[in-house]
Amino acid sequence: MxxxxxxQLTVLLLFAPLPLGVINKTKALFAGRIGPPLLQPYYDLxxxxxxxxxxxxxxxxxxxxxxxxxxxVPLLAVQLLPFGGLQAPISFTGDLILFVYxxxxxxxxxxxxxxxxxxSFEGMGAAREVTFSCLAEPTLLFSLLVLARSADSLxxxxxxxxxxxxxxxxxxxxxxxxxxxxxxxxxxxENSRIPFDDPNTHLELTMIHEVMVLDHSGPALGMILYGxxxxxxxxxxxxxxxxxxLQTGSLFLDLLVFLLGLMGLAVLIxxxxxxxARLSLPRVPQVLVxxxxxxxxxxxxxxx
Amino acid sequence: xxxxxGSILLTSLAGVPGLFYRREGSGGERFACGLILAGCGSGLIxxxxxxxxxxxxxxxxxxxxxxxxxxxRLDAITAAFLLPLFLVVATGAVYGLGYWPQxxxxxxxxxxxxxxGLISGAxxxxxxxxxxxxxxxxxxxxxxxxxxxxxxxxxxxxVRRAGFIYLIAxxxxxxxxFALFALxxxxxxxxxxxxxxxxxxxxxxxxxxxGLFGFGMKAGLMPMHIWLPGAHAAAPSHASAxxxxxxxxxxxxGLVRMTSFFTEIPAWWGWTLLILGAISGIFGVALAxxxxxxxxxxxxxxxxNIGIITLGLGLALLGRSYNQxxxxxxxxxxxxxxxxxxxxxxxxxxxxxxSVIHAVGSREIDxxxxxxxxxxxxxxxxxxxxxAISGLPPFNGFVSEWLIYLGAFQxxxxxxxxxxxxxxxxxxxxxxxxxALACFVKIFGISFLGEPRSSGAAKAHEAxxxxxxxxxxxxxxxxxxxxxxxxxxxxxERAATDWSGNLTLPKLTGNLAPLSAISVAGWLVLGLLLxxxxxxxxxxxxxxxxxxxxxxxxxxxxxRMQYTSSSFADSLVRLFRFGLWSKRHGGQVRGLFPGREEFxxxxxxxxLDRALTPAFxxxxxxxxxxxxxxxxxxxxxxxxxxxxTLIVLLTLLLR
Numbered sequence: 021m022x023x024x025x026x027x028q029l030t031v032l033l034l035f036a037p038l039p040l041g042v043i044n045k046t047k048a049l050f051a052g053r054i055g056p057p058l059l060q061p062y063y064d065l066x067x068x069x070x071x072x073x074x075x076x077x078x079x080x081x082x083x084x085x086x087x088x089x090x091x092x093v094p095l096l097a098v099q100l101l102p103f104g105g106l107q108a109p110i111s112f113t114g115d116l117i118l119f120v121y122x123x124x125x126x127x128x129x130x131x132x133x134x135x136x137x138x139x140s141f142e143g144m145g146a147a148r149e150v151t152f153s154c155l156a157e158p159t160l161l162f163s164l165l166v167l168a169r170s171a172d173s174l175x176x177x178x179x180x181x182x183x184x185x186x187x188x189x190x191x192x193x194x195x196x197x198x199x200x201x202x203x204x205x206x207x208x209x210e211n212s213r214i215p216f217d218d219p220n221t222h223l224e225l226t227m228i229h230e231v232m233v234l235d236h237s238g239p240a241l242g243m244i245l246y247g248x249x250x251x252x253x254x255x256x257x258x259x260x261x262x263x264x265x266l267q268t269g270s271l272f273l274d275l276l277v278f279l280l281g282l283m284g285l286a287v288l289i290x291x292x293x294x295x296x297a298r299l300s301l302p303r304v305p306q307v308l309v310x311x312x313x314x315x316x317x318x319x320x321x322x323x324x
Numbered sequence: 325x326x327x328x329x330g331s332i333l334l335t336s337l338a339g340v341p342g343l344f345y346r347r348e349g350s351g352g353e354r355f356a357c358g359l360i361l362a363g364c365g366s367g368l369i370x371x372x373x374x375x376x377x378x379x380x381x382x383x384x385x386x387x388x389x390x391x392x393x394x395x396x397r398l399d400a401i402t403a404a405f406l407l408p409l410f411l412v413v414a415t416g417a418v419y420g421l422g423y424w425p426q427x428x429x430x431x432x433x434x435x436x437x438x439x440x441g442l443i444s445g446a447x448x449x450x451x452x453x454x455x456x457x458x459x460x461x462x463x464x465x466x467x468x469x470x471x472x473x474x475x476x477x478x479x480x481x482x483v484r485r486a487g488f489i490y491l492i493a494x495x496x497x498x499x500x501x502f503a504l505f506a507l508x509x510x511x512x513x514x515x516x517x518x519x520x521x522x523x524x525x526x527x528x529x530x531x532x533x534x535g536l537f538g539f540g541m542k543a544g545l546m547p548m549h550i551w552l553p554g555a556h557a558a559a560p561s562h563a564s565a566x567x568x569x570x571x572x573x574x575x576x577x578g579l580v581r582m583t584s585f586f587t588e589i590p591a592w593w594g595w596t597l598l599i600l601g602a603i604s605g606i607f608g609v610a611l612a613x614x615x616x617x618x619x620x621x622x623x624x625x626x627x628x629n630i631g632i633i634t635l636g637l638g639l640a641l642l643g644r645s646y647n648q649x650x651x652x653x654x655x656x657x658x659x660x661x662x663x664x665x666x667x668x669x670x671x672x673x674x675x676x677x678x679s680v681i682h683a684v685g686s687r688e689i690d691x692x693x694x695x696x697x698x699x700x701x702x703x704x705x706x707x708x709x710x711x712a713i714s715g716l717p718p719f720n721g722f723v724s725e726w727l728i729y730l731g732a733f734q735x736x737x738x739x740x741x742x743x744x745x746x747x748x749x750x751x752x753x754x755x756x757x758x759x760a761l762a763c764f765v766k767i768f769g770i771s772f773l774g775e776p777r778s779s780g781a782a783k784a785h786e787a788x789x790x791x792x793x794x795x796x797x798x799x800x801x802x803x804x805x806x807x808x809x810x811x812x813x814x815x816x817e818r819a820a821t822d823w824s825g826n827l828t829l830p831k832l833t834g835n836l837a838p839l840s841a842i843s844v845a846g847w848l849v850l851g852l853l854l855x856x857x858x859x860x861x862x863x864x865x866x867x868x869x870x871x872x873x874x875x876x877x878x879x880x881x882x883x884r885m886q887y888t889s890s891s892f893a894d895s896l897v898r899l900f901r902f903g904l905w906s907k908r909h910g911g912q913v914r915g916l917f918p919g920r921e922e923f924x925x926x927x928x929x930x931x932l933d934r935a936l937t938p939a940f941x942x943x944x945x946x947x948x949x950x951x952x953x954x955x956x957x958x959x960x961x962x963x964x965x966x967x968x969t970l971i972v973l974l975t976l977l978l979r
Contacts, residue, residue, distance in 0.1 A: 073863075073864040073867035074867065074868070074871065075864075075867055075868070075871075076869070076871060076872060077869050077870055077871065077872065078694070078774060079873075080696045080697060080773065081861075082707075082772075084857065084860055084861065084864065085853075085857065088853060088856050088857045088860055089853060091856060092849070092852045092856055095852070096848060096849060096852065110841075112838045113730070113834075113836065113837065114726060114729065114730045114837065114838070115841070117725075117729045117730070118717065118726070118842070118845055120754070121716055121717055121722055121726075121757070124715075124757065124758070124761055125711075125716045128711065128714060128716060128761055128764075128765060131765040131769070132707075132768055132769050132773065135765070135768075135769030135770070135774060135887070136769070136773040137774070137874075138693075138694070138773065138774030138775045138873055138883075138886050139873045139874065139875065139886075140887045141876060142887075143887025144887065146765060146769065146892070147887070147891070147892045147894070147896075150758070150761065150765055150896070151762070151895040151896050154755065154762065157754045157755070157757075157758045158754050158755055161750050161751045161754040162751055165733070165736070165747055165750060165751075168733060168736050169736040169739065174733055174736075234874050235873055235874050238864075239860070239863060239864075240860065240864070305899060319747070322739075323739060323747070
């Protein structure tokens with residue numbers, strides 16, 4: 021088990037910033053630019069790690085809890101997930117609730133770290149983040165219920181087990197297709213991607229996630245960016261596993277399939293970001309409620 | 325048994341010696357506190373003895389009242405309610421020494437301590453009573469002592485109003501309970517509580533409905549929560565902690581105890597509780613988000629948590645109707661564990677809110693700000709309570725919600741049955757959890773972080789040690805249940821077995837509910853957070869902290885430009901506008917050069933302010949109109965009434 025935990029951590033820590041590079045490269049291709057190098061996120065992290073800190077005089081120790089929790093939570097959550105064909109290192113009944121609530125913990129501390137600066141902009145970001153997550157979380161729960169029902173189990177490891185490959189061919193396949201769409205939307209919301217949030221926007225008034233970390237600097241900002249990359253990879257892993265439930269039995273091949281799937285998803289996110297405009301803020305709840313209804317429909321399909 | 329009786333006597337009489345002290349002096353406050361601590365200690369010994377040995381403690385002596393014997397009994401269900409009671413009562417009593425000292429409150433300090441002790445003793449008696457009459461007596465003492473706790477500051481208009489509404493609500497509920505116990509006595513031919521799972525189901529529906537109304541009123545289940553927000557806001561903070569943490573749980577206790585009597589449970593009981601629980605949970609927290617008063621906000625969170633507890637109980641009832649032992653075990657243990665947890669973190673939150681109110685002199689969240697720098701410990705304790713009540717790991721709230729989630733997921737193993745609708749409990753819990761998180765981000769962020777928003781907050785000071793130690797103790801208890809939930813496993817399993825009559829229940833381990841895995845996860849989260857936090861702290865220790873927050877280029881930010889609690893809540897309140905109907909005044913910018921503009925928002929209670937008050941005002945108007953019509957002061961008309969009455973009586977008699 022220790023070996024599998026170590027492997028999972030190594031893969032996560034090594035490859036997490038790569039999808040961000042792929043997304044940026046895809047966006048650059050669509051825009052006809054050359055774009056930053058594929059490994060730019062790694063260079064950014066290394067640069068931030070060498071810098072010093074700057075703190076506002078308003079802040080307290082709570083300010084640093086945001087980056088810390090944001091980094092620790094994906095490290096723990098990833099242990100509950102299978103990476104492609106690799107088994108989940110830790111698996112027990114009910115771990116899917118722990119998975120969801122761990123990300124709740126990270127949201128709580130990111131939001132209070134934002135409020136710690138006393139800035140209105142960061143308050144706005146925190147308020148939007150918690151509002152949108154209210155609408156994304158039931159969708160995630162409905163999708164997990166669908167998976168739990170079709171696997172007849174309550175642990176993520178079994179939910180995303182090898183049986184998925186066959187289920188796509190049975191009547192459960194329709195539900196799986198629906199929740200893939202739902203989980204993709206949840207992925208975009210939770211990782212603050214277009215059309216819900218723009219990670220590269222320049223106006224503080226319109227940001228959600230980026231505005232919450234305006235005052236962070238140096239290694240703390242690096243931890244936040246790294247934590248965000250880890251979170252993107254963990255949530256992508258969930259989606260990749262459902263779409264590509266291949267199981268070759270060979271560690272190396274399974275890992276390769278998983279990483280290819282991950283990069284494919286990154287390209288897809290890049291395409292969405294290049295072809296869509298950002299939704300105006302009042303539209304976001306409508307889209308999220310629509311997605312929730314889709315997930316309810318998926319649940320009804322497997323329960324009937 | 326002597327320990328339990330001693331505990332009842334010591335706590336209920338704790339305030340009496342104080343009456344003989346001078347009101348200007350210490351008023352015997354330390355003596356009263358000592359008596360309460362002794363009572364709680366002796367009660368804890370009684371609970372520990374029950375839990376360590378396998379038998380239950382019983383006690384019965386002949387009694388001249390109807391109903392035969394004065395019977396007390398301490399079993400696992402009672403123990404699950406008594407355990408948090410003793411912790412909260414003891415910490416509240418110590419806290420009261422610093423929060424409501426006699427020399428600052430010569431007028432009402434002795435009253436407060438008298439009724440604080442009395443309500444505690446009455447609740448211990450109520451939870452262990454096994455005789456309907458005794459139960460009702462304890463219930464009534466508790467209700468009246470609670471009334472006097474609420475109106476401690478009776479010179480304030482809003483306090484008297486809150487107390488009055490509470491009195492009406494509690495007696496309406498008691499009325500239903502009188503009927504309930506009369507029916508129960510009729511069905512089982514004795515006023516003693518029947519044994520678990522012995523009453524036949526015939527005629528039980530009326531009993532259930534009466535119990536749901538009477539106990540639900542006390543528990544604050546929506547839409548019967550009308551008395552709760554006002555009452556909890558009006559009482560002194562440690563009394564609010566007791567009312568919110570423990571007293572409303574006696575309603576849950578009543579429901580749990582009452583449902584245990586019957587051999588079979590109709591399925592609609594469980595469904596009713598699930599629906600009411602979901603409504604309480606979601607609307608309780610939505611109303612909480614819209615509040616500006618810290619204690620009213622916490623009070624609405626009690627409605628929310630009662631909703632979560634009711635969801636657990638509803639699942640357990642469904643488990644009995646559909647004969648699903650796993651569902652019974654998970655639902656009931658989640659329900660009872662959440663009772664314990666809510667008592668601990670809610671009283672922690674009320675006590676730390678009291679410390680803030682004590683320091684700032686206001687209950688408005690928008691008057692706080694930047695308190696973490698001035699009240700380090702209070703802030704830390706409040707943060708702990710906030711994480712716990714949001715149901716986040718590694719604290720205790722997560723464990724109980726996790727058990728209820730597992731119960732809610734059980735129907736996936738039985739597709740095609742109508743039980744599948746219970747799956748919807750899981751998304752409902754998720755919505756409640758996320759909204760609670762949003763609400764506590766708001767309240768902690770606005771009160772404790774940023775810059776002070778008023779001169780009171782700028783001059784705030786840390787609370788005295790007598791107030792800090794009790795809060796620290798409660799936080800430790802929250803962490804204890806979060807990190808070592810297995811230590812409460814025997815209690816929960818025994819309570820569920822007692823409750824479910826003749827079903828054979830599984831254990832809370834392995835494939836059903838691996839509590840030890842949750843415990844390991846909790847330790848990992850805490851350990852990693854502390855380790856990485858320490859690394860980052862060490863690395864950033866040298867950094868300078870003398871620049872202002874980035875104002876996006878604006879050079880002169882002021883305190884009043886910070887995000888306020890209503891602006892933080894606005895986007896969420898708008899999402900729920902279909903159910904909240906917040907009132908908004910002003911805030912419209914007019915013209916090219918807009919002048920001064922004011923904005924205020926206010927969210928009245930859905931049931932009390934929107935429905936009941938208008939309805940009763942209308943009724944009162946109708947009766948006043950009728951009275952002016954009939955009692956119009958004209959003698960001839962009165963003679964006519966007499967004549968008419970005589971004629972009617974004669975026709976009736978001679979018919």
